[in-house]
Amino acid sequence: MRRCAGTRTIGQSWDVDTPTLRSPRHRVSRTAVWYWASRAALGWLVIVAAHVFWLVADDENAVSLTAHVTALVVTAVAAVAHVTVMPRWRYRVHRWEATSTAVFTQAGWFKQEWRIAPVSRIQTVDSERGPLEQLFRLANVTVTTASAAGPIKIAGLDRDTAQRLVAELTATAQATVGDAT
DSSP, rough: OOOOOOOOOOOOOOOOOOOOOOOSEEOTTTHHHHHHHHHHHHHHHHHHHHHHHHHOOOOHHHHHHHHHHHHHHHHHHHHHHHHHHHHHHHHHEEEEOOOOOEEEEEEEEESSSEEEGGGEEEEEEEEEOHHHHHTTTTTEEEEEETTTTOOEEEEEEEHHHHHHHHHHHHHHHSOOOOOOO
């Protein structure tokens, strides 16, 4: 079993209460699948629109027309594949958990990342919602720690779960002995 990164002196054993890196228990909101699909579709829509504009604006010969249509079809196929596969894949991977000793996250789809933050290292807990996330009633929670790896982000939580998590982590961090450095 992998252990969380940390420092120790030679001959010193790991504390029994030290959290180990493991898969978290909770999935993000099922609505996150629709949010991720919509966000991806908006990005692809811009690319497809550029292809269509290029096709309409180009007054070249039939070979050029064939190249434009082929590029548009390839782009459309890639877009459909991305918009249908990526959100479901991310949903299967993205997980989170908060205990009295640590916050665990697992995220990504191609590049997957497992993170753990001991509660004693938490400096701030934030929640944010962009316009599209507000439309889907989702929120993100960011847990900032004294870590060179940066903050831990939990994306795709339903709004109520995110608010509860922020409140619980804030209370737990305040009650935990440590200087968060």
